[in-house]
Amino acid sequence: MAKKEERNNGGEKKGGSLLVLILLVVQVITLAAVGGLFYMVLKRPAVAVVPGDTAVKGKAREAGKTAVMVNLKPFVVNLADEGGRRYLKASIDLEVSSEGVASEIDKNLPAIRNAIIMILSSKSFADIFDRAGKDRLREEIKYALNSKLTKGEVRQVYFTEFVVQ
Template identity: 30%
Template sequence: MAKKQAPPTVPPTGPEAEPAGKGKLKLILVIVVAMLVAVGLSIGGTLYFMNKGGDLGDDKAEEAATTASGKQPAIYEVLMPAFVVNFSNKGRQRYMQVSIALMSRDQAALDALKVHMPLLRNRLVMLFSSQDFEALKTPVGKEMLRQQATASVQELAQKEIGKLAVEQVLFTNFVLQ
């Protein structure tokens, strides 16, 4: 009994040559690459148009803000170190720590005021140490102290440099103990 031998198989050539698994893998790879390119182009186009329009818009918005309100942008000068003063309250020693920032719209006037910083700090320390602890515990008392500090700094600026260099004194940190 003779067994039949099958003719030798020749590997197919052409489109039928690839197994089904490799064809699907290539298709998925092409789709993923196409999606990545589309997302990249979308992000790139968005950034290009936002940046292009943003530069012109920022300049126009800044000019409009200064001309419409007539004011320059605010400049802040933080006074370091923070003020720490002590005062007596009903025989008990109390402490206050205040961090201050000066708000101005004129950098030249603010720089001129920096020359008189020891005098300014002295005025503020004297003002802070003369306060009543009970009044400072309330928000109204803190706001009154801020307004007094603003008036004191403006008075010093007017006297020393001839103009109001500081628009407001701002408390950035306020601790009572």
């Protein structure tokens, strides 16, 4: 009977050491995952460049001209998704070639806003959810507005707010 107790004690030690080994491996894997996550978070750039801020100033300095900006009131439109449950809220600033273009936009504001609303509401979430989609949308708006202007051009379209819900 003493031999049976020794075997049970020996068996418990093996089972206990196996449990400790498994817990140790799980803990090492968990620490590695947490360390990798922190590395990924810390590796991101701390400062984001806002396109309408330094990029516009840099282009204006290169050209020797000051940038003329036109701020449009926010747009809220339903997207062209099935069911019509998603909507887009976008604030847009336009960089234009001259003050004359800015006054032309101001005089024709209803037609300008209508053109932008028609473009925005024709898009689905899949069309605009990534950066490439937003870039295509900016170019489409720029092209549509330039076709309506006679005194100059829209150089750049900036989204200062872009929320899809």
